[in-house]
Amino acid sequence: MDKRILIVGTYDTKSDELSYIADVIRAQGGVALSMDVSVLGQAPHPTDWSKHDVALAGGGTIAQAIASGDENFAMQLMARGAALLGSRLHAEGRFDGVLVLGGSMGTDLALDLCAALPVGVPKYIVSTVSFSPMIPPERLAADVQMILWAGGLYGLNPICKASLSQAAGAVLGAARAVEPPQSRRPMIGMTSFGKTVLRYMVTLKPELERRGYDLAVFHATGMGGRAFETLAEQGAFVAVMDFAPQEVSNHLFGSAISAGPNRMISAGRAGVPQMVAPGCYDLVDVVGWHPAPEAFRDAPSHAHNRLLSSFVLNADQRRQVAREIAAKLAQAAAPVTIFLPEHGCNEWDRAAGPLSDPEALAAFCDEMRAVTPPNARLISLDAHINDDAFAAAVLAQFDQWVASGVVPPGHR
Incomplete structure (x- = not known):
């Protein structure tokens, strides 16, 4: 039939x-x-x-x-x-x-x-x-x-x-x-943006596959984060690598490019182990053809294309983001590890980069250390999120989780 x-x-x-x-x-x-x-x-x-x-x-x-x-x-x-x-x-x-x-x-x-x-x-x-x-x-x-x-x-x-x-x-x-998802290998969910701004998935994908896992990478521009949250809530992932939580910032500051109020909550509530890093936390995306929001009228910005523009958060706004992330992760019912790259969290905010603001970055890092919830482990890294050292730290934590049974073993 x-x-x-x-x-x-x-x-x-x-x-x-x-x-x-x-x-x-x-x-x-x-x-x-x-x-x-x-x-x-x-x-x-x-x-x-x-x-x-x-x-x-x-x-x-x-x-x-x-x-x-x-x-x-x-x-x-x-x-x-x-x-x-x-x-x-x-x-x-x-x-x-x-x-x-x-x-x-x-x-x-x-x-x-x-x-x-x-x-x-x-x-x-x-x-x-x-x-x-x-x-x-x-x-x-x-x-x-x-x-x-x-x-x-x-x-x-x-x-x-x-x-x-x-x-x-x-x-x-x-x-x-249709080919329904029926992989025999455990699935990892990851958030990211394109390789011009965040690059860790280029290293992590083949390494996770070599360990016997499949990796699904979600484009964190509102709809991607929403799909990520839905599947995490349904138990599709044995662990998540939520390294691009910019949608949290977007929602916090009223952007229309939102994944909704439950962003960064579903995996933890479902008992899924979470690795978190603040990729692009310092930017708020807005619809490119809308007028600039009053709160960001004088902020540095980057026009990604005609659909999407990004505004840079100041130090106080970044502290708000740190508190929001911490409050969401405090609800988790499974292990949480936060990676804190102290040299920056997107390619544009490297030292001397077009969107660099070392003082605001330091303010975020200080606030993140102060508000990290007791159920989470914070790992500060003397590195940028796009450096090899970041991916190496993620894999080391992942391997430890597998060895200790937090994450089930992969199927090779």
């Missing part, structure tokens, strides 16, 4: 659009299954899982949802039901990929449903509000795909068919082609 795609939406108002998607999937040889998440109206045709099935899975009934007179309560009930029912159905092997269609209501539900499914399950959200700033990063599943539903507010038309047909083909193609 070809791949089975679960199509989710409000079949009382969007039956034509959802049926069109199903027809495209079937025309391509796939199997289309349906889940109705509507509340008030009736689907014109039976669905594989009715709105009553969804409400029951969410711990309520459609009658209760209607009686509440509160559309937000009703949709949260249906979102909870869709997530729990969808998770169970996938665990039972009932479908291979999911496509959810909707406006803001349907998207709210879709985010919960997709977050409930494991990485490797193709999950597509076709929405009139795709990529909107109203979608908080912490609600995005690590591998969710979003497609803008152009011209799709009401009824079928040639413009929206172009979006819907592509979405149908995309989810079916993804279900056929």
